[in-house]
Amino acid sequence: MSVDQKIQPVEGLSMHSDAELAARAKAMEAILVEKGLIGSDAIDYMSSVYENEVGPQIGASIVAKAWTDPEFKERLLADATKACQELGFGGMQGEEMTVLENTPDVHHLVVCTLCSCYPWPVLGLPPNWYKYPAYRSRAVRDPRGVMEEFGLDLPDSVEVRVWDSSAELRYWVLPMRPAGTDGWTEEQLAELVTRDALIGVGDVTRPGV
Amino acid sequence: MNERPAPETKPRVDSLVDVLPFSDRIPRHDGEMAFDQAWEIRAFAMTVALHEELGFPWEEFQSELIAAIQRWEAAQTDLAGWSYYERWLAALGELAQGKGWLTGAELDSRTQEILDQPPTTDHHHAVREPVAVVPGA
Structure with missing residues (x-):
């Protein structure tokens, strides 16, 4: 997906821009980390597996x-x-x-x-x-x-x-x-x-x- | 600070990716997974980390992803127009709610809170001089 391309709105979902999706991903991470289900460091580690590929x-x-x-x-x-x-x-x-x-x-x-x-x-x-x-x-x-x-x-x-x-x-x-x-x-x-x-x-x- | 992942991690994660639905639609660059946006790699990494830390079967996420893509296809006429990671995030949200990790209301209100914050409030001016200079000896 290119930077400018908007994601198609989905019925029943209000998410349709990268900013909204980014906020949703961030919100999910914040809640899961606060509840102690996962550590930010574990997520950092997994993202490092592919970040060099970008x-x-x-x-x-x-x-x-x-x-x-x-x-x-x-x-x-x-x-x-x-x-x-x-x-x-x-x-x-x-x-x-x-x-x-x-x-x-x-x-x-x-x-x-x-x-x-x-x-x-x-x-x-x-x-x-x-x-x-x-x-x-x-x-x-x-x-x-x-x-x-x-x-x-x-x-x-x-x-x-x-x-x-x-x-x-x-x-x-x-x-x-x-x-x-x-x-x-x-x-x-x-x-x-x-x-x-x-x-x-x-x-x-x-x-x- | 400058840690690299252990060499055995990548094949392990690759094997999880290989069994995902519509894996031919996963954005790639030179055969490797490619992410255009920071949130995409974050959503991906969060899912794999949850699987490894909490030990839920990967098939559960697979099923949610299939269901999320089917929901899109049921609601849209342009069946090819979906974004892999938008559907990924939807699937992860469903999984998290099904597991009782969070509620839809919690997620929506936290998302709105983040959207209401002005982006990088303090960092919108250009800094045109070095912030530190260490002269040569």
Whole structure:
């Protein structure tokens, strides 16, 4: 089902928009958790089984294009919303996206400090940890510590900047292209780009390095 | 924080999905289950977690899903137009009520409460500067 497509109303049911269905799913979870029938952590665990499948393939392909097409990269960094629309990706009405470029001197990390604002038309659904209070607060207080937990050990010389995504403006990261990938096709490069790298808790490495 | 599911979990969940009615209608991407909306994956995960934690037979959910799809087909002329996860959520609601986990009235009033809350009230402005900068040493 596409984002814009409304679900057909069903006789005897008043649910007919995604907002209403989302509220119903949330209400059901809240009641079941309050009554002690199920824990949120058990639901988080089960959702993690498939959440990678929704995955950041679109974001990865945009990164690969930016690595191989300098003019596109310039447009992406200048206005990510427009550059993504140019490739046919978008769908967040009235909402803005900004892409932050990692360099050897500056590394970007994205968080939503209040909830879980996330550029999902490009990156897919956010991982569970993105919504956890532990990530939301520690990413701001101790970004290097958080990145280390994800296995990213940046040189001390690198400056870390943390950006707060909101409903109005959502960030994602253009990671550095790994060395030794000259002549690779966009498809090959896209394979290397992980969701963690697009959020900034990881970087992109060449296999076997 | 960065936990990955145990490797044996996915085949177990896949086997539950394989026996669902109209499984050819489950939205997929490259053969794997795909979710367009956050609530869809939440409804899916909630159902599987309830099955595993409370131990009710999976067939009970299967039957509710078949019934929910049949209710749709009985009420609509466009038999192909249903959404898998909208019907999924309806089936889960019926199962939960049948089990006495919640009542329809409870669910409706809680849903309305959530709908009445303005979405992300505090987070509707763009934050254009970094919220933290850790300079390089």
